[in-house]
Amino acid sequence: MRIYNTLSGQREEFAPLGGEVRMYVCGITPYDTAHIGHAMSYLNFDAVRRYLEYAGYRVKHVQNFTDIDDKIIARAERLGVPPKELAEKYIAEFMADLGKLNILPAHVYPRATEEIGPIIQLIEGLIEKGHAYVAGGDVYYRVASKPDYGKLSHRTLDEMQAGARVEVGEHKESPMDFTLWKAAKPGEPSWESPWGAGRPGWHIECSAMSLKYLGDQIDIHGGGQDLIFPHHENEIAQSEGYTGKEPFVRYWMHNGLLQLGGEKMSKSLGNLVTIRDAVAQHGADALRLFVLTSHYRSPLTYTDDSLEAAARGVERLRTAVTAPPPANPTASAETVAELAEATARARLSFTAAMDDDFNAPGAVAALFDLARDINRGREKGVGGEALGQAQQTLRELAGVLGFTLAEAEQAEAVAAQPFIELLLRVRQDLRKAKQWALADKIRDELAALGVVVEDRAEGSTWKMKR
Numbered sequence: 001m002r003i004y005n006t007l008s009g010q011r012e013e014f015a016p017l018g019g020e021v022r023m024y025v026c027g028i029t030p031y032d033t034a035h036i037g038h039a040m041s042y043l044n045f046d047a048v049r050r051y052l053e054y055a056g057y058r059v060k061h062v063q064n065f066t067d068i069d070d071k072i073i074a075r076a077e078r079l080g081v082p083p084k085e086l087a088e089k090y091i092a093e094f095m096a097d098l099g100k101l102n103i104l105p106a107h108v109y110p111r112a113t114e115e116i117g118p119i120i121q122l123i124e125g126l127i128e129k130g131h132a133y134v135a136g137g138d139v140y141y142r143v144a145s146k147p148d149y150g151k152l153s154h155r156t157l158d159e160m161q162a163g164a165r166v167e168v169g170e171h172k173e174s175p176m177d178f179t180l181w182k183a184a185k186p187g188e189p190s191w192e193s194p195w196g197a198g199r200p201g202w203h204i205e206c207s208a209m210s211l212k213y214l215g216d217q218i219d220i221h222g223g224g225q226d227l228i229f230p231h232h233e234n235e236i237a238q239s240e241g242y243t244g245k246e247p248f249v250r251y252w253m254h255n256g257l258l259q260l261g262g263e264k265m266s267k268s269l270g271n272l273v274t275i276r277d278a279v280a281q282h283g284a285d286a287l288r289l290f291v292l293t294s295h296y297r298s299p300l301t302y303t304d305d306s307l308e309a310a311a312r313g314v315e316r317l318r319t320a321v322t323a324p325p326p327a328n329p330t331a332s333a334e335t336v337a338e339l340a341e342a343t344a345r346a347r348l349s350f351t352a353a354m355d356d357d358f359n360a361p362g363a364v365a366a367l368f369d370l371a372r373d374i375n376r377g378r379e380k381g382v383g384g385e386a387l388g389q390a391q392q393t394l395r396e397l398a399g400v401l402g403f404t405l406a407e408a409e410q411a412e413a414v415a416a417q418p419f420i421e422l423l424l425r426v427r428q429d430l431r432k433a434k435q436w437a438l439a440d441k442i443r444d445e446l447a448a449l450g451v452v453v454e455d456r457a458e459g460s461t462w463k464m465k466r
Contacts, residue, residue: 006252022214026223030090035272037258044296063106097275099419112205131241135171137183153229203234221249256299286311292360320371330381339377346370
């Protein structure tokens with residue numbers, strides 16, 4: 001298996017550090033409804049994780065929530081709600097969206113606001129080692145202390161400094177230095193620290209969470225190409241500066257960005273198609289097929305026509321795996337053998353494609369080739385074990401990429417189950433902590449998505465509305 005590593009700029013043989021693949025994927029800032037640009041990233045990394053597990057690896061997958069941020073604070077202020085309530089609302093929405101998309105839940109979903117202790121400890125360590133300094137109640141990372149800063153984005157410090165400047169009110173030693181801790185502003189959420197009340201900067205949380213849940217060095221770090229600089233560059237500087245161990249990440253994987261009408265899809269541009277709307281209109285498997293027919297590192301342009309074409313493709317796969325055997329099998333031994341050979345060939349082609357930097361388009365092509373061979377074999381009278389084995393192989397390999405190939409309603413219920421149960425566990429913790437408003441918010445959001453929650457003495461249960 002070979003993976004393209006953004007750090008080296010080339011494909012490298014995959015050799016994890018230990019018996020468990022440690023994988024961190026940057027999560028969302030929950031201040032608005034998630035869109036299909038988010039879906040593109042998480043569908044790609046879902047396929048990566050699923051294939052690693054199919055290949056026999058144990059994977060520990062961590063994905064964070066940046067649940068305190070300037071955008072959350074500004075939006076909450078406009079809406080007149082507490083920032084935490086706003087973040088919880090969109091976290092619940094996002095988890096439900098992941099369920100609809102049949103994305104495997106991460107093993108841990110840490111939140112910045114719940115990791116303040118480890119974040120402060122990390123910052124203290126960086127100050128102690130000379131990598132960070134306190135200025136005006138803020139704490140900054142001293143970029144000059146890391147001579148190889150810029151190695152991920154392949155730029156020198158001199159090149160980066162050319163366009164950098166110090167904002168009004170900042171007390172940096174250098175324009176390239178970045179914030180680890182922000183001093184509190186009136187009316188904003190804050191936490192006590194050795195440098196006064198404040199909150200963490202954006203980059204530091206991912207280093208703290210990765211170190212806490214995955215250790216000093218990890219195998220795979222994923223995210224969009226827009227995070228290479230400054231976010232992931234800064235993560236490297238923080239993590240390696242703190243631990244003294246290199247590399248912080250063995251394989252940096254970055255997905256291309258989704259475009260709509262030639263522009264990157266983003267909230268700031270206002271050109272969003274929400275995950276919920278796309279799934280309602282085209283189905284989760286169609287959205288997954290649309291994403292996986294393009295290599296994860298390539299940009300992708302969204303159109304309704306492309307989603308409709310993907311939906312037709314999904315139907316071809318679904319028909320191939322569900323078509324009943326012919327009433328009177330009449331195929332010759334040669335024809336039966338041909339289908340058996342096609343089945344074996346499809347598995348080899350699928351594996352070869354995914355071993356080559358998770359080439360999902362090649363793997364998808366193997367699925368369609370097998371679907372075509374199943375249909376041809378069936379037309380020639382192939383039934384029995386040969387047809388059943390071919391259909392089972394197609395269903396299995398499609399499942400490795402996360403396709404359910406089920407009717408929309410059935411697929412939605414199956415895919416949503418682990419996320420609904422995770423949300424109910426979060427809700428149970430909120431009820432124990434007597435945070436009734438947030439617990440009720442989760443119940444109400446689930447109800448809006450068609451999930452009925454029933455609270456009983458022995459615990460909460462759920463069912464889909466009919």
